[in-house]
Amino acid sequence: MKLRGLFILAVTLLVPAIASAQEVRLQAIFGSSAMFEVDGKQRLLKSGKTSPEGVTLVSVTNDHALVRIDGREQKLTLAAPVAANYAKAERAEVRLNPDSRGHYSTTAWINGRRVNVMVDTGATSIAFNYPTAKSLGLDLSRARPMTVSTASGVEKAYRLQLASVTIGGITVHNVEATVLGSDFPTVTLLGNSFLSRVDMQQQDGLLLLRARN
Template sequence: MDFAPAFSAAAETLRAIPRSELMIAAIVAMVIGWAGAFAARRSPWGSAMRTFSSIALGAILLTVVLQLSRLDPRFDVAVPQIGLPAQVVSGEETRIPLGADGHYWIRAEVNGVPGNFMIDTGATLTAISTDLADRAGLEPRRGGIPIMLGTANGTVQAHVASIESLRLGNIRATGTDAAIAENFGDFNVIGMNVLARLGSWRVEDGTLILVPKPEDRVES
């Protein structure tokens, strides 16, 4: 049996721990809980430590659930206190012609910084390169959990940031989540976490048409 993939995945997880405040907090809470369990028979502080551990782990679990919910377009989660702004897509209808390579490409702006993006209806999450993220002033969300993304080069570890403003054609998305990973190279993707918040999107005569929800449309 080949254990290399399992060891590789474990190594990636261990490398992610120092960069994830949630993981560090969870480990500390579990250690306090274990210490409290051993001390419970000898000191009243043992029960207090176990109670603190349970509350802390519950809060961490809730935070993880909220962060994961934002990656699913069926949910609309916004909790500014933990760095999760509302995700809104507004503007006017945008038309994107089919590229020569059979994909839909658009010149978009991340916080005012331009970059080339492929519209990918098969991608759950919008993804940007580290170069564009650096130029746009994006940083991984504090306390965010690392995620694993499938790419053409295999599965890579990425961190999530919130884009204050993402403009593509006449469409403007605010508070949008995006994955950042070094392995993306210069590749950028508009994923379903943006498209699903539109009123509709369709293809007519080889042209991709993006239409905001009626309440989010901006009249010209």
């Protein structure tokens, strides 16, 4: 019995403990596999496999990877590639890279519908052009009419509340938005009605958005 106990102890010491991942980023999708950066190390995982840090690739499709970290599942896409930092805090985080002009753009889900947005700290609210608002199914009949001054002059606009705005794992409810009655702006602006309700920080050229507790 003593020898058996020593053997079990030896085996236990030889088995490495699975650490809890601090940061997980989706880098690429290859069929049934996905490449991740886990705590600064690249890990290529097949569906159903687990990294040494405890990140399990549950499933993968052409546009997203479903991972399990510390017993919780999260969907990662190439547009929103960063998982919530489970080991440090239960706050979702999104990291945005600047484009060649220094602008930060990403994909948002507005009232459950997908739209490309550009971060604009100079915009009071989220701002749509009229065609985008119609394509998102926004009901302008219940919006408050108003006028706004733009570079091309005074334009008719509408003020309304969005039920939800989601970027990555960050969701904010009841967000004010403005719809201009023209093709301006050419891209939807992610303004301060959303940005003021998340924590925002620039780090090494990246723009970090974090959900508030």
